[in-house]
Amino acid sequence: MNVIEIKNLTKTYGKSRGITDISFHVEQGEIFGFIGPNGAGKSTTIRTLLSLIYPTSGSATIFGKDCIQFAPEIKKEIGYLPSEVFYYDNMKVKDLLKYSASFYKKDCSKRIKELAEMMDLDLNKKIDDLSLGNKKKVGIVQGLLHEPKLIILDEPTSGLDPLMQQKFFELLEEENKKGATILFSSHILSEVQRLCNRVAIIKEGKMVTVEKISTLQENNYKKFKVETKSALDPNYFTIEGVNNLEAKGNVISFLFRGNINTVLKKIAEIEIVNLWIEEADLEEIFMHYYEKEA
Ligand SMILES: Nc1ncnc2c1ncn2[C@@H]1O[C@H](COP(=O)(O)OP(=O)(O)OP(=O)(O)O)[C@@H](O)[C@H]1O
Numbered sequence: 001m002n003v004i005e006i007k008n009l010t011k012t013y014g015k016s017r018g019i020t021d022i023s024f025h026v027e028q029g030e031i032f033g034f035i036g037p038n039g040a041g042k043s044t045t046i047r048t049l050l051s052l053i054y055p056t057s058g059s060a061t062i063f064g065k066d067c068i069q070f071a072p073e074i075k076k077e078i079g080y081l082p083s084e085v086f087y088y089d090n091m092k093v094k095d096l097l098k099y100s101a102s103f104y105k106k107d108c109s110k111r112i113k114e115l116a117e118m119m120d121l122d123l124n125k126k127i128d129d130l131s132l133g134n135k136k137k138v139g140i141v142q143g144l145l146h147e148p149k150l151i152i153l154d155e156p157t158s159g160l161d162p163l164m165q166q167k168f169f170e171l172l173e174e175e176n177k178k179g180a181t182i183l184f185s186s187h188i189l190s191e192v193q194r195l196c197n198r199v200a201i202i203k204e205g206k207m208v209t210v211e212k213i214s215t216l217q218e219n220n221y222k223k224f225k226v227e228t229k230s231a232l233d234p235n236y237f238t239i240e241g242v243n244n245l246e247a248k249g250n251v252i253s254f255l256f257r258g259n260i261n262t263v264l265k266k267i268a269e270i271e272i273v274n275l276w277i278e279e280a281d282l283e284e285i286f287m288h289y290y291e292k293e294a
Pocket residue numbers: 013016017018019036037038039040041042043044045083155187
């Protein structure tokens with residue numbers, strides 16, 4: 001069953017564009033990435049799903065039910081972490097979480113303690129005294145305390161240090177193993193790659209593609225930078241799959257798509273001083289998809 005089904009969703013804010021004709025679905029048990037640069041329309045799509053705003057046209061269902069008509073019922077089964085969290089600063093963390101838990105008809109106190117321990121969050125502190133990252137952790141616990149069937153995360157890692165990000169990802173993987181479906185929005189490709197099975201790419205309010213992460217990786221350019229002892233004719237790397245070949249002094253750089261071993265074999269035959277292999281960034285992936293569409 002599809003947990004989320006979005007059909008031709010469009011939202012305009014007065015004259016300015018929000019999203020145009022967005023369609024995709026998220027299957028039961030998936031960790032689904034929703035990726036695009038700032039202003040692409042990720043939050044608008046998510047807010048529409050949660051019926052925090054209404055679409056101009058199009059529709060969406062969650063658990064097979066219209067997300068506006070059945071909003072109160074659906075929301076009980078959703079854990080949502082907004083991109084920005086705002087709280088009543090005077091409250092203590094434990095009081096805020098107790099208040100959040102009171103919306104659900106189950107005892108969440110044990111789960112709150114477990115989550116706080118896992119995320120290293122002090123429940124006795126006042127919200128006012130927390131750092132940005134710790135406030136984010138409150139949001140995470142708040143989103144997960146009722147063990148939701150669907151977890152919707154809007155740019156969840158901003159403000160978390162790398163160690164906490166790692167713990168948070170492990171927590172999400174655990175929730176997923178227990179059966180939760182996850183929609184994870186981000187502008188950072190690497191975190192989506194690490195966690196998700198499939199990904200929807202959005203740009204300037206429109207869908208670019210929906211792909212399996214494995215397909216994205218296969219089709220993607222890698223950026224190579226090779227530093228040699230003495231200047232080398234860049235044409236040494238003129239092989240199939242190489243693009244944007246450039247030489248600056250003793251450093252040759254290029255983009256490559258294909259079997260990475262072909263390039264590594266070429267590199268092994270020369271004496272190098274340094275080597276950098278990086279993932280293509282989002283812009284380059286978009287370029288690739290626009291080229292395909294053209
Ligand atoms: N309340 C609003 N009023 C007018 N325009 C808005 C409003 N909210 C969003 N927009 C516009 O809608 C478009 C999509 O914004 P949205 O916040 O959904 O993008 P996003 O992908 O979540 O980006 P970010 O990562 O920066 O939050 C942008 O052009 C933005 O300016």
